[in-house]
Amino acid sequence: MANSNLNWSSVCGGLYSGEEIGAFVFDIGSYSTRLGVAGEDLPKYDIPSAVAYDENYEEKKDTQKSKYSFGDVEIRVPREGVQIQTFLEDGMISNWDLFEALVDHVYAKKFCAASNEYPVLMSEPSWNLRAKREKVTEIMFEKYEIPGFYLAKSALLTAFASGRPTALVVDVGSKQTSVVPVYEGYVLCQGIVRSTLAGDTLIAESQKLLETMNIDLAPIYTVKSKDPVGINEQPKWTKKTNLPNVTPSYHNKMLYDLLCDFNSQVVQIPETSYDDSLHDNAPAVSYEFPTGFNSEFGNERFRIGECLFDPRQLQVMRNAQGMLSVSLAVTTCVGMCDVDIRSNLYSSVIVTGGTTMLNGFTDRLQYELQRKIPPTLKLKMHNSQPNIQRRFSAWLGGSILGSLGCFHQLWISKQEYEEGGKNCVERKCP
Amino acid sequence: MSSGIDVNSKVLEAYNALQLQHNYKYVIFKLSDDLKQIEVETTKKNYDGFAWKDFTDQLPPCDVRYAVVDFHFNKKSDGAKQEKVIFVHWAPDNAPIKRKMLIASSKDALKRKLEGLSLEVQANDMSDLLEEEIIAKLDRT
Ligand SMILES: Nc1ncnc2c1ncn2[C@@H]1O[C@H](COP(=O)(O)OP(=O)(O)O)[C@@H](O)[C@H]1O
Numbered sequence A: 001m002a003n004s005n006l007n008w009s010s011v012c013g014g015l016y017s018g019e020e021i022g023a024f025v026f027d028i029g030s031y032s033t034r035l036g037v038a039g040e041d042l043p044k045y046d047i048p049s050a051v052a053y054d055e056n057y058e059e060k061k062d063t064q065k066s067k068y069s070f071g072d073v074e075i076r077v078p079r080e081g082v083q084i085q086t087f088l089e090d091g092m093i094s095n096w097d098l099f100e101a102l103v104d105h106v107y108a109k110k111f112c113a114a115s116n117e118y119p120v121l122m123s124e125p126s127w128n129l130r131a132k133r134e135k136v137t138e139i140m141f142e143k144y145e146i147p148g149f150y151l152a153k154s155a156l157l158t159a160f161a162s163g164r165p166t167a168l169v170v171d172v173g174s175k176q177t178s179v180v181p182v183y184e185g186y187v188l189c190q191g192i193v194r195s196t197l198a199g200d201t202l203i204a205e206s207q208k209l210l211e212t213m214n215i216d217l218a219p220i221y222t223v224k225s226k227d228p229v230g231i232n233e234q235p236k237w238t239k240k241t242n243l244p245n246v247t248p249s250y251h252n253k254m255l256y257d258l259l260c261d262f263n264s265q266v267v268q269i270p271e272t273s274y275d276d277s278l279h280d281n282a283p284a285v286s287y288e289f290p291t292g293f294n295s296e297f298g299n300e301r302f303r304i305g306e307c308l309f310d311p312r313q314l315q316v317m318r319n320a321q322g323m324l325s326v327s328l329a330v331t332t333c334v335g336m337c338d339v340d341i342r343s344n345l346y347s348s349v350i351v352t353g354g355t356t357m358l359n360g361f362t363d364r365l366q367y368e369l370q371r372k373i374p375p376t377l378k379l380k381m382h383n384s385q386p387n388i389q390r391r392f393s394a395w396l397g398g399s400i401l402g403s404l405g406c407f408h409q410l411w412i413s414k415q416e417y418e419e420g421g422k423n424c425v426e427r428k429c430p
Numbered sequence B: 001m002s003s004g005i006d007v008n009s010k011v012l013e014a015y016n017a018l019q020l021q022h023n024y025k026y027v028i029f030k031l032s033d034d035l036k037q038i039e040v041e042t043t044k045k046n047y048d049g050f051a052w053k054d055f056t057d058q059l060p061p062c063d064v065r066y067a068v069v070d071f072h073f074n075k076k077s078d079g080a081k082q083e084k085v086i087f088v089h090w091a092p093d094n095a096p097i098k099r100k101m102l103i104a105s106s107k108d109a110l111k112r113k114l115e116g117l118s119l120e121v122q123a124n125d126m127s128d129l130l131e132e133e134i135i136a137k138l139d140r141t
Helices: A008-013 A096-111 A130-143 A154-161 A199-212 A248-266 A299-306 A326-336 A339-346 A361-372 A387-403 A406-410 A414-420 A424-428 B009-019 B052-056 B097-111 B131-140
Strands: A024-028 A032-037 A045-048 A050-054 A082-086 A120-124 A148-153 A167-172 A177-183 A193-195 A223-227 A236-239 A285-288 A294-297 A349-352 B024-031 B037-045 B065-074 B081-090 B119-123
Touching: A024 A387, A032 A096, A032 A387, A045 A096, A050 A096, A082 A248, A096 A130, A120 A130, A120 A154, A120 A387, A130 A148, A130 A414, A130 A424, A148 A154, A148 A387, A148 A424, A154 A167, A154 A177, A154 A349, A154 A387, A154 B097, A167 A326, A167 A339, A177 A326, A177 A339, A193 A326, A199 A248, A199 A299, A248 A285, A326 A339, A326 A361, A349 A361, A349 A387, A387 A406, A387 B097, A414 A424, B009 B024, B009 B037, B009 B065, B024 B097, B037 B097, B065 B097, B065 B131, B081 B097, B081 B131, B119 B131
Parallel strands: A024 A120, A120 A148, A167 A349, B081 B119
Antiparallel strands: A024 A032, A032 A045, A050 A082, A167 A177, A177 A193, A223 A236, A285 A294, B024 B037, B024 B065, B065 B081
């Protein structure tokens, strides 16, 4: 796992002494941003893409504290007037001030390196807009004065890292699901299908369920102490007094954390379509909340998992626009691609993204697709990668590419940028 | 997006010997040790009694390769003898990730040099290299 405590100089002096560091690799996701050095097996840092910023910073004029804070621990400190916000929308960078604040932080506190010394390989969503690609190129060259830059589509990095120049990359992340057809090393942009049914949808479902059950969802930062209690007994806990006046965005982030944890421990994707009677006898899982309250969850955990494959089961965002079941997103995507390549895509389905780590995900997707696609087409899902790689696959692909000697001719060099301007990214990084 | 890797000049020679002169049954290509080139690993002279398995046995279980094969079969409809050159991209799932990344991102550079291929097979395990399936695909074209 990425270790946020390692500092750069100790790394250089230790493992990498004498070896030249090739490039930095940034894989930016809406949930977290993976950062590290090209050629390594894992990103050195996996930090939340949520940034905390002090909205009263200007008034306070306290130069000891900075306006922004980053990192799993830092953003979770309760403070008055501190907002939590992410810089991405639709997987694309949208708040450039926050993005720059993060990059500043990364160079100063994580890499502890001068940005003008190392090229940067950055991932981007396959649907990234031209104006945004140009803007990030401009910022990296103008503000950070990097010597070289490459922008690589994450679906492509994931496909390549699994040895497949042709693949169907199914990415179920926090805010969206995307299905991206990759053919012969290129993304077929016209075939991309995106759906807002993803990890956060299940989080909203769990919240609704737990609230209906009248479970107190007090996040951990509000809990001073708790005593053990038996299952389903009233919790015995005391609330922290003298808490600062936190912002709603901070509170919601802490609640989100709680629900994320609940989902990853409790939610299960049923093997076949969810059915109350079938799942009533399913094994229950117990979960303890920050207040100490603990309970068992049986068929609920299947009902929530089912939503990814059947949005009619949704309680919260019913009839919301743009919600396609994961399997429908896949068949729609392939249906938009040329008939001749459909069998190639179905025989190389790659599953990636944090939400696909939910128990039973891959088996269920396989089951659904098997039922939907013509029997003459061979379906093959690539799921042998260990779970840890599943969240880091795009970063890893970038790490390898960025470390190849032969790849260096493909970077946008500083000189090319200076001569051709920011629009050279279209040509150099197709 | 591609790795920028070079293709050794012997690669095209070997390919032409297979494709044009029918000297070889198959040729296997690998990444050079310094990872800067794609080079020829094995050339297999044409011989009688070739079985598809003779070729697939040459593919390493934990490493990546490319190959071209002079593939013979009989058409289902009229039994007519067919000879086609097929390209195999071999990247088993348990090969090291670095090798998989390289082979996938370098394929374009190689394939652009090879003219006259009838079929390409992207194989990640032996089940992608079943002879019947390859024949069925070639029969359709
Ligand atoms: N072990 C897990 N089990 C279930 N869900 C998980 C797990 N780990 C992460 N997630 C979910 O995955 C999502 C983040 O996935 P990720 O692919 O990192 O997102 P993004 O690419 O949008 O940054 C979040 O919604 C989180 O709740």
